[in-house]
Amino acid sequence: METRNLEKTAAAASSEEIQPLTLTRKTGKSCTYLYIKRMQDIVLSALALLLLSPLMLLLALAVVIDDPKGGPIFSQVRCGRGGEAFRLYKFRTMCVDAEKRLEELLPYNEMTGPAFKIQNDPRITRLGRFLRSTGLDELPQLVNILKGDMTIVGPRPPLFREVLEYTDYQRQRLAVTPGLTCFWQVSPNRNSLSFDAWVELDLRYIREQSWLLDWKLIFQTGRAVLRREGM
Numbered sequence: 001m002e003t004r005n006l007e008k009t010a011a012a013a014s015s016e017e018i019q020p021l022t023l024t025r026k027t028g029k030s031c032t033y034l035y036i037k038r039m040q041d042i043v044l045s046a047l048a049l050l051l052l053s054p055l056m057l058l059l060a061l062a063v064v065i066d067d068p069k070g071g072p073i074f075s076q077v078r079c080g081r082g083g084e085a086f087r088l089y090k091f092r093t094m095c096v097d098a099e100k101r102l103e104e105l106l107p108y109n110e111m112t113g114p115a116f117k118i119q120n121d122p123r124i125t126r127l128g129r130f131l132r133s134t135g136l137d138e139l140p141q142l143v144n145i146l147k148g149d150m151t152i153v154g155p156r157p158p159l160f161r162e163v164l165e166y167t168d169y170q171r172q173r174l175a176v177t178p179g180l181t182c183f184w185q186v187s188p189n190r191n192s193l194s195f196d197a198w199v200e201l202d203l204r205y206i207r208e209q210s211w212l213l214d215w216k217l218i219f220q221t222g223r224a225v226l227r228r229e230g231m
Helices: 002-010 012-018 031-066 098-108 126-134 141-147 170-175 195-208 211-226
Strands: 073-079 085-091 151-153 179-181
Touching: 031 085, 031 126, 031 141, 031 151, 031 211, 085 141, 141 179, 151 211, 170 195, 179 211, 195 211
Parallel strands: 151 179
Antiparallel strands: 073 085
16 A cells, blocks of 8 residues: 555656646446446456466466566556546566667657557567457456456556646546546557547547446457457
8 A cells, every 4th residue: 555655646746737627528427337337347357366367377477487677567657537646557568678768769659649659669578469469468457447446448548648748628538437448449450540539439438338338348358359459
């Protein structure tokens, strides 16, 4: 708990610039839906962590063997609902100095808007490409879901440096709890979509979210993982 508080303090400067903004997007969802969604998150994330723990241990070991210069878990402060800071976890898929090398790669950004993505990112490790293509690198975020930082279905949590470049319209993505998967994650050739198209998909989810839609996206995510459509 103390470590988490220190991490939130470190992100306070960025968080304070976001918190005062009034989100124009109102979800209008019933308390019943939100309660069921949270209970579903707790049950499914706990069950998944229990069943997948042997696989996660093997993946953690594989990450260290593939690149022994760093640990198996990468953590990063992200922007949650309403601009609240939290620390996101995932299996490390990049070299240990990836954050330091970001500046030199910014001119090659293939994503419009504040998000950064390039198809052949030289920072990604050999195993990292496989983990990303299958989505297995995101498994540690089941811990975030169990804790309540995230939900199973919702817009992906952005970095604070990205949010600081958002327009007021784009900041509507922060109106709901961020998720593990959403429309963008199950879109064919998702990395070729513009950032504006990504935002529209997230706002579509916020408008249409329901128990039925959540399960539809969960099943579509499973299919995308099996087809290795994560890159």
